[in-house]
Amino acid sequence: MGKLKYRNKLADMPSYDVVERDWYIKVNANESGLNLPPLVEDRVMSRLSRVAFNRYPNEDLELLMEGIGRNFGLGVENVIIGNGSSEIIEKLFYCFGGRGRKIVFPQPSFSMYHIYAKAAEAEGVPVDLSTEDYSLDVKKYVETVNDNKASLCVICNPNNPTGNVMSIEDIEYIASHTNCAFLVDEAYIEFHGKSAVGLLKKYPNMIVARTFSKAYGLAACRCGYMLASAAICNMVSKSFMPYHMDVLTLVTADTVFQMRDEFVPRIQMVIAERKRMEGQYGTLAGFKVFPSNTNFIFLKYDKAQKLNEYLVERGIGIRSFGKAPLLENCLRISMGNREENDAVFKAVKAFVEEQD
Numbered sequence: 001m002g003k004l005k006y007r008n009k010l011a012d013m014p015s016y017d018v019v020e021r022d023w024y025i026k027v028n029a030n031e032s033g034l035n036l037p038p039l040v041e042d043r044v045m046s047r048l049s050r051v052a053f054n055r056y057p058n059e060d061l062e063l064l065m066e067g068i069g070r071n072f073g074l075g076v077e078n079v080i081i082g083n084g085s086s087e088i089i090e091k092l093f094y095c096f097g098g099r100g101r102k103i104v105f106p107q108p109s110f111s112m113y114h115i116y117a118k119a120a121e122a123e124g125v126p127v128d129l130s131t132e133d134y135s136l137d138v139k140k141y142v143e144t145v146n147d148n149k150a151s152l153c154v155i156c157n158p159n160n161p162t163g164n165v166m167s168i169e170d171i172e173y174i175a176s177h178t179n180c181a182f183l184v185d186e187a188y189i190e191f192h193g194k195s196a197v198g199l200l201k202k203y204p205n206m207i208v209a210r211t212f213s214k215a216y217g218l219a220a221c222r223c224g225y226m227l228a229s230a231a232i233c234n235m236v237s238k239s240f241m242p243y244h245m246d247v248l249t250l251v252t253a254d255t256v257f258q259m260r261d262e263f264v265p266r267i268q269m270v271i272a273e274r275k276r277m278e279g280q281y282g283t284l285a286g287f288k289v290f291p292s293n294t295n296f297i298f299l300k301y302d303k304a305q306k307l308n309e310y311l312v313e314r315g316i317g318i319r320s321f322g323k324a325p326l327l328e329n330c331l332r333i334s335m336g337n338r339e340e341n342d343a344v345f346k347a348v349k350a351f352v353e354e355q356d
């Protein structure tokens, strides 16, 4: 058999390196620890029972785009729905990428930015966050964007995996000092509340990406969206295949969006749990707890690697970053329900006490 002619450099592409298994407690992917609220689930099931499976999805997409647009004072022409915000981000990298193009993003941040830049045959240009507190030096960031004549720059606010936030003033500083497309990834914004969406009308190069996978507990459905000027949406829409969203996801996401008030108490619960757990981990010898504005906590501990192995042996899945740049000895633990958070902490504490 002859050698297959895969696309150039495909073999060198890194994979998304999360090890999954049947965890006893799964707090490694920043999902919601709770399934849909029962009232929402009932409504979803009742709508799904009326789906026309024989038809390509059409009005369900429009309905969701309208609902989302209206909520932000925008029109359908300002909204694109994707299979998770992952698809949106990948398409944006594709649309602004290509050979000779540069895409700037912070490091450490969402690990897929590197991979999407490679997939788009663009050059990813990381800007290192401060080693002290993982803040972004916006002046340095803007200089990097402009010196490299980047076609796209990205920030993640709040940032994954470090959990910290940028002020709206800093985001506006970037928007007003660059002239390329500027993506603000707001995957965790519901846990912070201070969105950059309000800047979209003033800065037509800005794009905001959001997801249903985190605060709205819809990771299984794969649904996200972006908000931007009609001109950007029009161009980026060209990169999607026809009928790219399936009707089951659209109907479910639309119901969740209409009933989003049902999610407010659980978002508050996650925030309260995060604060409680940050306090608890702060009491452990050798732990540095970074302030987070998300549904996860971010820690540094000398024996992070060994601790992670200890937890894996006990069926507890957290996120350890191995040798990723600027993330040595760092761990990210998503917030589950109170019992899960207590169980994870108990196991971590037992490990720490064994070290003395």
Ligand SMILES: Cc1ncc(COP(=O)(O)O)c(C=O)c1O
Pocket (backbone or CB within 6 Å): 029, 030, 083, 084, 085, 086, 087, 110, 156, 160, 185, 187, 210, 211, 212, 213, 219, 222, 223, 224
């Ligand atoms: C910062 C950030 N952006 C985007 C995503 C993609 O989420 P999804 O594709 O589920 O919408 C994630 C997922 O973990 C994330 O952490």
